[in-house]
Amino acid sequence: MDAESLLLSLELASGSGQGLSPDRRASLLTSLLLVKRDYRYDRVLFWGRILGLVADYYIAQGLSEDQLAPRKTLYSLNCTEWSLLPPATEEMVAQSSVVKGRFMGDPSYEYEHIELQKVNEGEKVFEEEVVIQIKEETRLVYVIDQIDKAVAIIPRGALFKTPFGPTHVNRTFEGLSLSEAKKLSSYFHFREPVELKNKTLLEKADLDPSLDFMDSLEHDVPKDEETEAQRLKPKDAGPGVSRWRGATPWWYCAACSGQASPSIMLPAPGTMATSMWALVRRTWTCPSCYRRGQPGFLKSLNMIFLSFSELGLVVLSYLLISIIVWFQVLTGPLSQGTHL
Numbered sequence: 001m002d003a004e005s006l007l008l009s010l011e012l013a014s015g016s017g018q019g020l021s022p023d024r025r026a027s028l029l030t031s032l033l034l035v036k037r038d039y040r041y042d043r044v045l046f047w048g049r050i051l052g053l054v055a056d057y058y059i060a061q062g063l064s065e066d067q068l069a070p071r072k073t074l075y076s077l078n079c080t081e082w083s084l085l086p087p088a089t090e091e092m093v094a095q096s097s098v099v100k101g102r103f104m105g106d107p108s109y110e111y112e113h114i115e116l117q118k119v120n121e122g123e124k125v126f127e128e129e130v131v132i133q134i135k136e137e138t139r140l141v142y143v144i145d146q147i148d149k150a151v152a153i154i155p156r157g158a159l160f161k162t163p164f165g166p167t168h169v170n171r172t173f174e175g176l177s178l179s180e181a182k183k184l185s186s187y188f189h190f191r192e193p194v195e196l197k198n199k200t201l202l203e204k205a206d207l208d209p210s211l212d213f214m215d216s217l218e219h220d221v222p223k224d225e226e227t228e229a230q231r232l233k234p235k236d237a238g239p240g241v242s243r244w245r246g247a248t249p250w251w252y253c254a255a256c257s258g259q260a261s262p263s264i265m266l267p268a269p270g271t272m273a274t275s276m277w278a279l280v281r282r283t284w285t286c287p288s289c290y291r292r293g294q295p296g297f298l299k300s301l302n303m304i305f306l307s308f309s310e311l312g313l314v315v316l317s318y319l320l321i322s323i324i325v326w327f328q329v330l331t332g333p334l335s336q337g338t339h340l
């Protein structure tokens with residue numbers, strides 16, 4: 001929320017049931033303008049509030065003229081006095097990631113974490129319990145940094161990049177259209193690009209360098225789904241477990257790749273096959289998914305269908321014609337003992 005339009009933004013955000021009292025709003029509106037003047041920021045954003053047991057943390061961020069430059073983060077306990085937080089480091093991330101639970105609301109509060117560290121005494125090596133103390137202020141830096149990297153987003157066109165490098169606010173941006181607002185490709189992570197640097201020149205050919213200079217949300221995968229997919233593939237995925245046609249990569253269906261739950265019904269409407277014959281078995285899952293389901297006639301029928309469909313249309317046509325010919329031979333005059 002921009003400090004200059006703070007009151008309107010707070011009204012829009014209060015629809016979720018969380019809001020600020022009138023005195024807090026007045027204090028924020030005044031103090032953030034003073035922060036912008038004293039620290040000489042180009043823009044000041046009200047980041048939000050982190051609830052604590054004793055007090056709440058009110059977070060603000062200051063931006064320089066280059067909107068993608070490292071942001072300065074400040075916190076306050078009373079919406080009047082603001083303190084500057086240090087930037088997050090790898091050491092802070094490693095220490096604070098083990099702390100769980102609610103914030104206390106006291107920056108000087110220290111959490112205690114016990115770690116086992118190896119100690120060498122001559123030729124002997126043994127483990128010793130070491131108590132590590134982590135300040136809540138350090139944890140606050142870590143949490144804000146992780147939230148910014150994960151969910152700080154802006155719509156496409158809100159910022160533009162000049163040929164000289166700096167990124168500025170697009171004063172002509174009036175919002176996304178209804179059709180564009182429904183697309184994930186219309187939103188970017190509000191940070192330096194990471195995935196964009198790994199794209200090929202062919203993938204970047206259709207991108208506008210003045211607008212598409214950050215990572216899009218289009219190809220983001222939630223951590224829970226990514227972890228589940230990685231858990232399933234080594235042990236329960238179709239190619240490795242089913243033993244059908246070895247370990248062909250295109251054996252994966254949606255359930256195997258973590259995009260859907262394994263089905264126990266013959267037709268699986270919620271799944272989408274990703275093999276070369278996806279149009280044929282669009283509503284079918286692979287045998288591995290059915291092996292984890294309930295046994296029965298429907299499961300066997302589906303596996304027979306899948307095994308024959310793997311042979312291809314040409315082989316299936318040949319087998320069908322052969323079966324018809326042999327059926328006619330067996331039921332024709334020769335089967336009745338008639339001589340031609």
